[in-house]
Amino acid sequence: MQILYWILIFLTTFCIMEFMAWFTHKYIMHGFLWRLHKDHHKKDHDSWFERNDAFFIFYAVISIGFFLLWKYTSFWPGLPIGLGIFAYGFCYFMVHDIFIHQRFKIFRNANNWYARGIRRAHKMHHKHLGKDDGECFGMLFVPFKYFKQ
Template identity: 55%
Template sequence: MHWSLWILITLGTFFAMEGITWATHKYVMHGFLWYLHEDHHNPRGHVFEKNDAFFLIFAIPSWLCIMLGLQNGVYWAAAIGFGIAMYGFAYFLVHDVIIHQRFKWFTRSNNIYVRTIRWAHKMHHKHIGKEDGESFGMLYVAKTYWDKVRSDRQRQQASKA
């Protein structure tokens, strides 16, 4: 198998993870594993949350695919593992660093994508219970949130003029 196919598998997995993450967030985190996710919607002021266990839930299959794939020459499996790991890193940057600012690296961004994902996530967190949620994805943001942020930006620019 050619290395370019492994790159395609890695990138395909990365993009597929957005759908997997959406479904896991909606049906697992806001479903039967709500007891792990609840402290993310109702913070207790601790550095770590029970919700952080989901890092392991996604990291373990990634690690196993990479390790077993490389050990056994099943490189397509390793490529899947690398795609999951890449998504995990992107999720960490977007969710923990940019949105929730658990690390104060990007606190004043005026980038429209950053503002849109922060708004969509704010709308997700306005629901403190496990029902009636919205915006379960992470990197892909629905058009309604883009429209809201764009109209806010246009109003701000008009008021400056």
């Protein structure tokens, strides 16, 4: 029975992370921490790394914190929560950094309905170079209108 709780907590955490990514992107990255995110919208450096990558580190630290809670305390949900955050971060990295922005040149030929919708939504987000007037702040679950032809 406990494995069902672990799976439920893992999946719930993964889904909550999409909301957290949307919230963080809209109100923090395009808000008071714009200075870390703006190089993602308008590259102003020659480095492969972006200041925007600091947000990955933030969520990695939170994930590690839950792993440590699980390992060193009796907080057993720490493992599925930590894994859920990690899994979402991995999916976000694969979709956003590799598939959309091609930081590594793989998945270039993916052209199914989901791939086209995600690309379209992200392109609409990046048409705004400033921190205001943005749209579509989600990553894995975007509004249905971006999937229509």
